[in-house]
Amino acid sequence: MNDTPALELTSVTFSYNGAPAVQDVNLRLPRGDYLAVLGPNGGGKTTLLRLILGLEQPSSGTVRVLGDDPRRARPRIGYLQQDAHGPSAFPISVLDTVLMGCIGSGRWRPTAADHALALESLSRVGMRDFAARRIGALSGGQRQRVFIARALASGPDLLLLDEPAASIDQEGRNTLFDFMAELHERGMTIVMVSHDISVVSRRVTSVACVNRTLHHHPSPEITYEMAKLLYGCEDGECPVDLIAHGLPHRVLASEEYWHKEAEAARRNAADVPAAASASTEGGDA
16 A cells, blocks of 8 residues: 555645735645545635645645645646536537546547546446536536546546535535545545535545644544634634534534633633733732
8 A cells, every 4th residue: 555645735835925825734644535625715725726736836835746746746636626617508518528637738639548538437427328418408416527527537546626516406415425425435535625514524534624724633523723713713702503503513523522622712811811910910029
């Protein structure tokens, strides 16, 4: 088994016009993991993916993907970008859409081998019977499966998904997440970006929260530190019920843990002015 991590980011900072988009990010992701990257819109999630793809270079720090420079590793990465649907009236078939994922740099015509790979990818997502259909005639969930097939067509070692459930109804979301879990069970390393905390209940194996900085937890639960990063909670004022509504509680650290952390935060907040006051009094003496 290859022990080289799928991703290794060390002290990574990236800025737009001098303003940090991500700052001092450290992440080591083993191969075979299924990571959910959560965070608010504008928190740096897509920037993180662009750094992993080598589309942006860090202002400081290092990024290694599959043990290599991201630009050299790019042919081994399958990528589903946010809002990948495009115009529904575009006259292209499902098969031709997937073939786009087979054509390498400097080569514009698909081969017979590419056609076989494209059809195999469509079979993996349950869409082979739709190969001749126009992409715009499919439902949102079906189109998303086709775009995942395109990302899989090159036989990647790492799959990156940016908001894959956006604009899909609940039934389509359930089907999509079940399929992603099946891919992971077959050994695929997956990084799925979302602003929706409910994806943590979808059989992911670890969670990272990004809001300029990054906090990684190597199990599928939301910790107190992550909640603070996501929601800006202070002094323990982040009740479980506010973020657990409608979610299985197994995705959250235990309620006892949350109350314990909240109480510790309140004590720390109270200790700061008390310590400052004691220091002042000692100085006056």
